[in-house]
Amino acid sequence: MRRLATLIAAPLLAVLLTAAEPAAAPDRPLSDPAQEARAQALFEDVRCVVCQHEAIADSPAGVAGDMRRLIREQIASGATDQAVRDDLVRRFGDYVLFTPPVRSGTWLLWFGPFALVGLAGAALILRARRRPVEVAPLSPDEEHQLAEVLRNEKLRRYPDATSPHDGR
Template identity: 80%
Template sequence: MRRWLIIAAAPVLALMLSAAEPPAAPDRPLPDAAQEARAQALFKNVRCVVCQHEAIADSPAGVAGDMRRLIREEIASGATDREVRDDLVRRFGDYVLFTPPMRIGTWLLWFGPFALVLLAGAVLAVAARRRPVEPAPLSDEEERRLENILENEKLRRDPDATSPHDGR
């Protein structure tokens, strides 16, 4: 029985393993050391579109390897760093850069946290300036009724209540 289970599971396992992303091709550094240094600097500022929290310099994903190769090709062809970044943004959107450009569409990313802090400060300031509501004084009739209640009230000890000083 176990042998048949293993035989039946083998094709499924083989299919799962073949569906995995192939490993990235090994990086081929540029022959010019200055160009390779520019490429390495760009790698640290470009986000992997698969990992999303890693730079392509650190990502093992195949897409990150393709992006590194693309950047190296563009640098080798004479593109400036700005042109390389602009091409990446054109292909993948502003999200591909760890530091998105300052433009109207990204103002919320840049200034949203500051706006939230200012809004919270304004709410706290308004709340602190509010004065507590003072209760209205009792009328003469209410004062007399309260005195009658207090005079007529007899304090009775609750037989079920205990005190820590009772010594029980």
């Protein structure tokens, strides 16, 4: 009985998991070509919050369609491009813009990669400037001990055993 329930529930669950977001309502361009051009330019600068790697101009997500409609409404009501951007940042955060503003909250985003490259370069320069450690010559007693170890190395207890120093 339990197997039958699983066999029935599995395809139903698969269909529910693969159900896509409803398609966005078709875009209705603004009647004024200048305003529509401004809207299209803003669409390229605004990131889709669902896709995150696409501009809302290219995104098929329903949220992107809603964002396009919101931008068109604000432009039609007379808002400036900066006012539209400010409203989007207020609603969705700095991440919604492909080029977020430079301010204290976004310094790491803007200057972090340069700082990492600078630190890596400094580490490489410091490492290259380090002088090699000079090895002191062996004392006669140490040379004697080394000779003894090397002599015993040739007389292995197990002739089939290999040493990592054999070069094989």
